Amino acid sequence: MKHYTGINDIGNLQQAVKEALELKNDKLKYRALGKDKTICLLFFNNSLRTRLSTQKAAQNLGMDVIVMNFGSEGWALEYDDGTVMDQGKSEHVKEAAQVVSQYATVIGIRAFAGLEDKEKDAAELVLNSFVKYASVPIVNMESSLQHPLQCLTDAITMEEYKIVGRKPKVVLSWAPHPKALPHAVANSFINMMQLQDADFVITHPIGYELDPKITKDILIEYDQEKAFENADFVYVKNWSSYRDYGQIKCTDPNWMITASKMKVTNNGKFMHCLPVRRNVVVTDEVIDSKNSLVIKQAANREFAAQIVLKKILENDETNSSENRRT
Ligand code: AN0
Ligand code: CP
Numbered sequence: 001m002k003h004y005t006g007i008n009d010i011g012n013l014q015q016a017v018k019e020a021l022e023l024k025n026d027k028l029k030y031r032a033l034g035k036d037k038t039i040c041l042l043f044f045n046n047s048l049r050t051r052l053s054t055q056k057a058a059q060n061l062g063m064d065v066i067v068m069n070f071g072s073e074g075w076a077l078e079y080d081d082g083t084v085m086d087q088g089k090s091e092h093v094k095e096a097a098q099v100v101s102q103y104a105t106v107i108g109i110r111a112f113a114g115l116e117d118k119e120k121d122a123a124e125l126v127l128n129s130f131v132k133y134a135s136v137p138i139v140n141m142e143s144s145l146q147h148p149l150q151c152l153t154d155a156i157t158m159e160e161y162k163i164v165g166r167k168p169k170v171v172l173s174w175a176p177h178p179k180a181l182p183h184a185v186a187n188s189f190i191n192m193m194q195l196q197d198a199d200f201v202i203t204h205p206i207g208y209e210l211d212p213k214i215t216k217d218i219l220i221e222y223d224q225e226k227a228f229e230n231a232d233f234v235y236v237k238n239w240s241s242y243r244d245y246g247q248i249k250c251t252d253p254n255w256m257i258t259a260s261k262m263k264v265t266n267n268g269k270f271m272h273c274l275p276v277r278r279n280v281v282v283t284d285e286v287i288d289s290k291n292s293l294v295i296k297q298a299a300n301r302e303f304a305a306q307i308v309l310k311k312i313l314e315n316d317e318t319n320s321s322e323n324r325r326t
Helices: 013-025 049-060 093-103 118-122 125-133 148-161 184-193 224-228 294-325
Strands: 038-043 064-068 106-110 138-140 169-174 199-203 233-237 269-271
Touching (some): 013 148, 013 294, 038 049, 148 294
Parallel strands (some): 038 064, 106 138
């Protein structure tokens, strides 16, 4: 694997999940793989889990880690070609990406959607510019459209908690939130579910339809309670409107996840990527229940990142030994 920008880069998902669970049992097994290699994690936005779990995963593989809060501490970057840079932008991404490549074997990038300009967000400017100009592999730590480390984590967690011998029913449910949030987590979860053998349904208020190029022919059930019937996993996430791009169309508290809604599931597990707003998105009762997997999901972030970095490092080693031979 060269870059990890979306879940499809992982190859066979089921195999990757299996390998991640093996790593979980012996996380220091490949400590020699990352010796004398450095990962540079560039954050244009806040983070708790991604920052710490990716760092931990790299350390498990023996790598050195450099973390930079680029959004608050780096120079403001220009992305357009041919611009006369006489305004607020101090440095072009062309130089920045090449410079970081001198210090790192792998670069991680977190750059959220701005949620103001649909076309601009769809272009994945920050991520794609680093892919274009850096000379080392890039790991997507949440871009405008995707959060592939999160959805790999979610696949690992569902594998651990699924009922053996039963095709799981999985629901992706929208829930209210006071801030306009990106579509990346929902998009990646959907991409991942399209690679799974499961009954999958999405539920959200009218007006919250995601990009139809991503949802394709997946069933959308506008009645949340009906969607929850017999579900094994209820994956909850807020996102802002895609059609009326970045807008909040609904804050109806009736969409919050409550214990009475969970009652119609098949003893369903509650999942959320975190951070979550208690008693807005989900009640204390549900998130604190034994069926809540949120902390287990966060734990698995380490192993999702580790399997991704392992595959990148192995590919890098193969390439450099081939280069030595030629
Ligand atoms: C972000 C989002 O919804 O994309 C990050 C989630 C992992 N969440 C918030 O900004 C609250
Ligand atoms: N789930 C997740 O990506 O969390 P952070 O935003 O805290 O990294």
